[in-house]
Amino acid sequence: GATSFTGAITPNASGTIDLGSASAEFNDIFLADSSVIKFGDDQEITLTHNADKGLTLKHEATGDDVFPTFTLATKQTDIQANDVLGSLEFIAPDEGSGTADQDLLAGAIRVISEGDFSDTSNASKMSFMLGVSEAASEKMSLASNGTLTISGNLVVSGTTTTVSSTTIEVNDPLLHLAQNNGTSDAVDIGFFGKYDTGGTDKFAGLFRDA
Numbered sequence: 449g450a451t452s453f454t455g456a457i458t459p460n461a462s463g464t465i466d467l468g469s470a471s472a473e474f475n476d477i478f479l480a481d482s483s484v485i486k487f488g489d490d491q492e493i494t495l496t497h498n499a500d501k502g503l504t505l506k507h508e509a510t511g512d513d514v515f516p517t518f519t520l521a522t523k524q525t526d527i528q529a530n531d532v533l534g535s536l537e538f539i540a541p542d543e544g545s546g547t548a549d550q551d552l553l554a555g556a557i558r559v560i561s562e563g564d565f566s567d568t569s570n571a572s573k574m575s576f577m578l579g580v581s582e583a584a585s586e587k588m589s590l591a592s593n594g595t596l597t598i599s600g601n602l603v604v605s606g607t608t609t610t611v612s613s614t615t616i617e618v619n620d621p622l623l624h625l626a627q628n629n630g631t632s633d634a635v636d637i638g639f640f641g642k643y644d645t646g647g648t649d650k651f652a653g654l655f656r657d658a
């Protein structure tokens with residue numbers, strides 16, 4: 449039956465008593481709002497309940513370059529190509545509108561091996577997965593060599609986009625410039641490049657002056 453306590457429950461010495469065992473596990477744990485789970489002899493790592501919002505993992509030590517780390521570790525002993533090393537997954541299991549797409553994996557961020565791991569390689573890619581009317585599938589990935597692959601469109605909302613590539617390849621034969629210039633004809637249109645002759649910078653290109 450239930451047992452009530454009016455004081456703290458403590459072991460006879462630090463780090464000597466387990467709570468449950470491998471064959472006798474406890475069931476649910478109920479903690480109050482703003483409860484804190486503290487880890488370590490110095491209680492330097494804490495997991496705090498933020499009421500009606502979520503959990504906060506915090507490193508309580510002060511000083512430079514001190515931060516909490518959340519690690520996803522696999523116990524696989526032979527990592528091969530396309531093995532998933534860890535995954536953060538997003539789903540709405542209690543959605544009540546039906547029993548089809550709404551119950552499937554909506555999104556995930558995974559790290560996936562690009563080849564066999566060895567003494568000289570742990571090459572992996574980060575896969576960003578999203579669902580439309582499906583279980584989430586890869587829509588964008590970042591490879592170990594820094595290559596970013598996007599399966600859909602790329603929309604840039606900033607005012608300046610800097611590209612430092614030495615080679616740019618475009619399959620589309622047409623480039624659409626001055627998209628919002630249809631009513632006012634207020635901006636110049638064109639492209640140009642810089643070159644040097646006799647120590648003097650000059651420019652060449654094709655443009656239309658508004």
